[in-house]
Amino acid sequence: GSTGMVLGSLLGGVLAGALGWGSVFFVNVPLGLIGAGAAFFFLPADQPSTAKTRLDIPGAVTSTAGILAIVYGMVQAPEIGWAAPGTLLPLLAGIILLVLFVAIERRVASPLVPLALFSNAGLRTGTATTFVFMASFGALPFFITIYLQQIAHVDPLATGLIFMLPSACVLLGTMIGGRLSNIWSSRRILALAWSVGAVGTILTGIVMAARGPVLLGALPFAVLSLAQGVVFTVMYSVATAEIPAADQGVGSGIATSGQQIGGAVGLAVLVAAATAAGHTTVGALTLDFTTAGMAGIVVLLLLGLLIAASVRSSAQAAVEAPHEDRKATAVN
Structure with missing residues (x-):
């Protein structure tokens, strides 16, 4: 690195x-493609798993969207002001999404982030x-x-x-x-x-x-x-x-x-x-x-x-x- x-x-x-x-x-596009291709040659193959788990898609979506909305609101603030709708609405949406993320992690069988x-x-x-x-x-x-x-x-x-x-x-x-x-x-x-x-x-x-x-x-x-x-x-x-x-x-x-x-x-x-x-x-x-x-x-x-x-x-x-x-x- x-x-x-x-x-x-x-x-x-x-x-x-x-x-x-x-x-x-x-320039990241060809580098990413090289990395993806190299994974097939250098990483070991996945072993079959008996565990019945699924990827926590709702948790992934709400956490990513929530953080993105908050960062977007903060980036907008210096240009348009902290009280502008373009700042407040993303910040509010981000907070709601992150609260929803925590609620999902408490209830889903295989959480993306085990809160424990x-x-x-x-x-x-x-x-x-x-x-x-x-x-x-x-x-x-x-x-x-x-x-x-x-x-x-x-x-x-x-x-x-x-x-x-x-x-x-x-x-x-x-x-x-x-x-x-x-x-x-x-x-x-x-x-x-x-x-x-x-x-x-x-x-x-x-x-x-x-x-x-x-x-x-x-x-x-x-x-x-x-x-x-x-x-x-x-x-x-x-x-x-x-x-x-x-x-x-x-x-x-x-x-x-x-x-x-x-x-x-x-x-x-x-x-x-x-x-x-x-x-x-x-x-x-x-x-x-x-x-x-x-x-x-x-x-x-x-x-x-x-x-x-x-x-x-x-x-x-x-x-x-x-x-x-x-x-x-x-x-x-």
Whole structure:
């Protein structure tokens, strides 16, 4: 994944510069077809199952549509206002759909998301971490790209080249996170990584606000990217470490969903807050917009630090796991 980030940064700049920004969507079509075709050759065939279960289609539809409606409403708000029908109606529809989703999951025989799993403290903490991770670290490329191309007037190819360094640092950070997991607790690693990420973001934001040299901002950007890679590795370990083997697939799916939803909701909220704080619109982005966006990301990184403080040690998990298993059984 990190290697894909490095290549994508470069090739994305090439495509955007040569064919326009829309080309970065079309290139996913052949890549997706290659991935689908490769699955038939590299993935083992499905084994016949005796379990009489069906895919929870109502749950899938209501959850996806509900999240989509909420994100759409948040994206519309900076342009048309929070009180506009185009904002309020999608938000209301999204809330209703998500309430309906929870009701469906409580009653369906094979729920898409077994609600009993949320009695697991590790999964709750890990999913909260994945949500905040993508809402904060995941939003950085948006605001930094806006700054580079619309304020510093760096062309798309050069912007892609600039992003290769932090992308490579994310790759290095994932390996560092894996090594640290062998000697430190997850709480300690996450606390350090979130702190380094916050400091790096503050320094990057200061360089941007002062319109400093792009190369000057590259150093703190690289440092916070190392921290990003560390958090990425450890957060999934926290989310799934206490999940029973039979529920590992669902548990990791919940954590990954938290990451994807966090990216969509987090960016929508940050853009809305930045446009309000910067007294601008999405169509006329200014330095105040990027500065406010970076400040909002710092707040979210500090929230991640607070969540890290709630990560349990292995000893705590071992003591509390039997109680949580009985609790989950009772809920089921």
